[in-house]
Amino acid sequence: MEKLTIGKIKLTWLNGGVTHLDGGAMFGVVPKPLWTKKYPHNENNQIELRTDPILIQYEGINFLMETGIGKGKMNDKQKRNFGVTEESSVETSLIKLGLSPSDIDYVIMTHMHFDHACGLTKLHNGEYVSVFPNAKIITSVVEWNEMRHPNIRSRNTYWRENWEAVEGQVESFEREWSFKDKIKMIHTGGHSDGHSVVIIQDEDETAVHMADLMPTHAHNNVLWVMAYDDYPMDSIKGKKKWMEYGLKQSAWFTFYHDAYYRAIKWDHDGKIIEDHIKRVRP
Numbered sequence: 662m663e664k665l666t667i668g669k670i671k672l673t674w675l676n677g678g679v680t681h682l683d684g685g686a687m688f689g690v691v692p693k694p695l696w697t698k699k700y701p702h703n704e705n706n707q708i709e710l711r712t713d714p715i716l717i718q719y720e721g722i723n724f725l726m727e728t729g730i731g732k733g734k735m736n737d738k739q740k741r742n743f744g745v746t747e748e749s750s751v752e753t754s755l756i757k758l759g760l761s762p763s764d765i766d767y768v769i770m771t772h773m774h775f776d777h778a779c780g781l782t783k784l785h786n787g788e789y790v791s792v793f794p795n796a797k798i799i800t801s802v803v804e805w806n807e808m809r810h811p812n813i814r815s816r817n818t819y820w821r822e823n824w825e826a827v828e829g830q831v832e833s834f835e836r837e838w839s840f841k842d843k844i845k846m847i848h849t850g851g852h853s854d855g856h857s858v859v860i861i862q863d864e865d866e867t868a869v870h871m872a873d874l875m876p877t878h879a880h881n882n883v884l885w886v887m888a889y890d891d892y893p894m895d896s897i898k899g900k901k902k903w904m905e906y907g908l909k910q911s912a913w914f915t916f917y918h919d920a921y922y923r924a925i926k927w928d929h930d931g932k933i934i935e936d937h938i939k940r941v942r943p
């Protein structure tokens with residue numbers, strides 16, 4: 662499990678499963694000859710995308726950022742359509758760290774699409790129950806409202822079985838949520854109307870988690886946004902703002918979906934990789 666330290670805050674990547682989605686959809690209007698120079702694809706034009714939560718530990722508090730694609734939540738057709746070749750083993754990852762799901766104090770949800778939220782619940786005796794029973798689940802109020810009342814476009818990604826069992830644990834925020842000014846969630850919209858980014862800061866060190874505004878290192882061009890984005894111009898606006906912020910801070914940019922890099926530190930122009938943490942591929 663790869664790790665990153667921001668001051669006294671420790672980040673550890675867990676195993677949340679993997680999907681393979683269409684590269685054209687992931688890079689939107691970007692021509693294939695351009696994006697294929699940045700990120701590999703298979704014979705079906707699909708790119709590998711991890712769904713690996715990040716365990717954040719600070720002052721004895723355990724935060725989990727995103728929850729993976731879960732286990733046993735998808736039928737064979739869904740697995741085929743989403744290119745799922747490995748389901749989540751977050752609980753096993755936590756056990757290796759001497760923790761259990763009950764030890765998670767906060768679950769930070771940048772948004773609640775199925776590939777981020779399936780790990781919130783699991784089947785037990787025929788009913789869905791919370792995987793993290795002692796955690797407060799944090800997301801924006803816009804996201805939480807759409808999760809429960811999806812529109813004709815979003816209903817395929819906001820699944821009832823991912824929220825009903827944890828409804829009593831959810832705490833939503835309007836514009837910003839913060840834990841001691843060290844871990845902040847800021848509503849951006851873009852990928853979804855309720856999408857948020859996460860900023861982690863301690864001892865003059867910074868990590869910027871852009872979530873699905875910048876799902877992989879190959880999306881660092883401000884204009885390279887996904888066809889999956891509900892509000893692409895908001896994605897570009899938010900991405901530009903927080904990319905510029907992170908570059909000025911010499912921040913680490915962390916990833917949930919990237920199959921090759923866990924975190925990257927770019928130069929001030931955002932073009933040259935100055936430091937990185939690669940995912941250890943089995």
